[in-house]
Amino acid sequence: MTIAYIAESAGVSVPTVSKVLNGRSGVSDETRARVEQLIHQHGYRKPPKNRSNLVELVFRELESMWAVEIIRGVERVARKNRIGVLVSEFGLHDTSGTTIEDTVGRRPRCVLSVAQLSEAERGQLRARGIPFVVFDPIEELPDDVPFVGATNWRGGQAATRHLIGLGHRRIAMISGPDHAFCLARLSGYTSALAEAGLPTEPRLVVRTQLTREHGYEAARELLSRPDRPTAVFTANDMQAVGVYQAARELGLRVPDDLSVVGFDDVPAVAWMDPPLTTVHQPLAEMASAATELALALGRGEELSQVGLEIATTLTLRESTAPPKEQ
């Protein structure tokens, strides 16, 4: 299927078909209509040029429960722009490292990276003129690196205020590693306590990993103390699942004996027993915003702001209640 063939079918010259295909002027409406009809009929598409019609969405690992939400958010705006979404996994930090090269070789319109992008990788993309946006960055980035995140600090604050409002005073926080977003969530907790005139007790803050197992371990220890906390706020939902398990083993009922608030609002958390109150991260919206931003960068638009945070909201379910009289 060549334009020569289309030209012949339409009884016009090759340059005329070329003009129609490229939306150039200098073709009569009638001729244009006839040629367009033939192009459609034969399903002719011009061979993709140097730049593809693709957004590349890169995950470090594709196992998190968030992944689907993120993909959906990207898909939504890509679809509107008639652009395809290419999903690729890790390799970014591999030393075997063909992956960033693969990505570059695919010449995507832009790349969206979930969680990180090393300086070298950013350099590679920049050298090829491929714009990128970092999604939910885990580390501080230079000022000129575009990113989209969530309002983690405000989320931590909202969760803690909710517990304080219920009457809790001994509120523990199980937090995560030194990632930017964990620090922000922790700081939101601290700041809500301060605002209520409560001290941040170092004994009530545990820094651990963001897994169910680590949440479980931390909660076992915290809840075995004589002056155990009456509420626990965790840095993510998986940790909260671990807290539930520890509470169960210790014969503590949620929320009667212990209030729990998570962070992320992963779908599965709505069917726990009891359903978990948690800070909702609007992953799909964040992903859509990141895609819009990356596409705008790809169009060469000059943007005043190059990073943004989308608001989190507290999803109230059944894992929190006032503390029992003691």
Add this chain to the structure above:
Amino acid sequence: MTIAYIAESAGVSVPTVSKVLNGRSGVSDETRARVEQLIHQHGYRKPPKNRSNLVELVFRELESMWAVEIIRGVERVARKNRIGVLVSEFGLHDTSGTTIEDTVGRRPRCVLSVAQLSEAERGQLRARGIPFVVFDPIEELPDDVPFVGATNWRGGQAATRHLIGLGHRRIAMISGPDHAFCLARLSGYTSALAEAGLPTEPRLVVRTQLTREHGYEAARELLSRPDRPTAVFTANDMQAVGVYQAARELGLRVPDDLSVVGFDDVPAVAWMDPPLTTVHQPLAEMASAATELALALGRGEELSQVGLEIATTLTLRESTAPPKEQ
């Protein structure tokens, strides 16, 4: 960046560079090495031809909890073949329906469709010579349509045998709509009962939707009967979540008062209380197999078998126990 430029840098002619790029013979090792070095150094890639380096993975809706596993499975083999994975959502059955055309326009090497592909859509793809594989088909397909599924019948049989082995006699099944895979799971259940000399009691089989709410409703009714079943097998995990909820409300403990077996083995089911015994669908393996199949079809290989089912396995956790003496 043109091959003419590479040729000049390397001090050779344009045809020589062309040969190196296309792995043709007739170039000395020394020249080849020099040219390859320059190609790499300048990051030259040949412009994509009529056929892209993409597998397109089409979802009807991207919200199921399986999606990530499927994407990972596809990604794994695509990556090995240095092919990108393009994920697209629905629109396939839209009447606005630009989507199948978008897909065709992207000229993927092959398409993998999760759940369905209408006859018209199959026709469109065939007309363009784009091979496709249907993943986990929900309806009977003509014999020449390639598909990859799971051994649903054997899964239903294994789940039921497990319950029978534990001593259960009144085993209910909450099944789903008339989809091929639901029918197979149900039939596995029936056949395991028959094999143990037990009749299939129509009263113990509920046909409903594959959601948590429908599982809950069905279980409420089933468990409120005077001669309530001592075990329930559900057609998917979401229904089993609903069964847990109904049992809780009715003061029935799992597994002491009621054994529950699900189907799918979605990740979240491992942290339920108690962790759910369920039939594992090897989604990632199925997806990898489907991708291999589609790619083989794309290479024009003649395949003797054009459909296959990957084995399910029963994942034993803590939701089943022998029935209490009655």
Add this chain to the structure above:
DNA sequence: CTGAAAGCGCTTACAG
């Protein structure tokens, strides 16, 4: 092994 020449699919500049 190498590259001049011809050719392919497409676009652009321009004469009619």
Add this chain to the structure above:
DNA sequence: CTGAAAGCGCTTACAG
């Protein structure tokens, strides 16, 4: 508005 001609990036067939 139309298309002959020149040109571009690439490949192929072939002479040396």
